[in-house]
Amino acid sequence: MDITREPSQRTILIAGAGGHGRVVLDILMHDRATEVLGFLDNNREIIGRRIDGLPVHGTIADLGPIAERLGATGVVIAIGDNGVRRGLARQAERLGVGLASAIHASATIAHNATIGRNVVIAAGTVVCANCQIGDSVILNTGCIIDHQTMIGEGSHICPGVRIAGRVKVEPGVFVGIGATVVPKVTLGCEAIIGAGAVVIEDVPPMATVVGVPAKSVRRAAADEEVAAMLLPARV
C-alpha cells in the first residue's frame, strides 16, 4: 500500500465502458485525488466483467441506486454521441447524482477559462485565456482552443483540432479530427465538421461541411425546424 497517498477527495463512476470510457478512465488514473469505482454500461453482456481491472456494476439506467450503494460522489458520462451524452447528464442531475469532469494532468488551462460540469479534457489539450467550455463538452487529445472562444454544451472537439480565437461553437457540434477553424466564426448548433476541414466562414445549424476550405455536403435544417428543436422538451 502507498502510505504517501492522500485519501481520495472524490469517488467517481464512469457511465459508458466503450472507447471514450477507457480514455476517461486513463485521465482519472492520473488524478491522485480521485478514486474510480468502476463503470456502468447498457451492454448487459459486459455487466459483472472487469475493464482495466475495474468492475462494470450495472446499466446506466441503474445509476441512481448504484451510486448510492457505492457512495459515489459523482459520475462522468463517457458516451461519444453528443445527444445521448447531454441527455444522460441531465438524467443524472435529476437523480441527484453529481456530474464530475475529467481533466488530464497534462492539459493546459488558462486561469480565467471557465469549465462546465461533465467536461472531459484529454491529454495535451490547451484551453487559452477567457474561453468558456460548456457542460458535457469533450475536448479530445491534443486540441487547441484559443482565446475567448466559447464551446457550447455537449459539443465534441476531436483530437488535434485547432480552433482560433473568438470562435462561437453552439451546442451539440461535432468537429472531426484535425480540423481547423479560423477566428470569429460561428459553428451552428449540431453542425458536423469533417476530419481535416478548414472552416473559414460561419456554418449553419445542422449542416455538414468538409474539405479545404470547408464546403457543405449536407443541407442545414430549415430555420423553423431548428427553432422547434431548440424549444424545451415537453414532459
Ligand SMILES: CC(C)(COP(=O)(O)OP(=O)(O)OC[C@H]1O[C@@H](n2cnc3c(N)ncnc32)[C@H](O)[C@@H]1OP(=O)(O)O)[C@@H](O)C(=O)NCCC(=O)NCCS
Ligand atoms: C464529415 C463526415 C462526418 C461525413 O460522413 P457522412 O455523413 O457519412 O458522409 P459521406 O461519407 O457520405 O461523405 C459525403 C461526401 O463528403 C466527402 N467527405 C466525407 N468526409 C470528408 C472529409 N473529412 N474530408 C473531405 N471530404 C469528405 C465524401 O468523399 C463524399 O463525397 P462525394 O459525395 O463526392 O462522394 C465524416 O466523413 C468525417 O469526416 N468524420 C470525422 C470522424 C472523426 O473525426 N472521428 C474522430 C473521433 S475521435
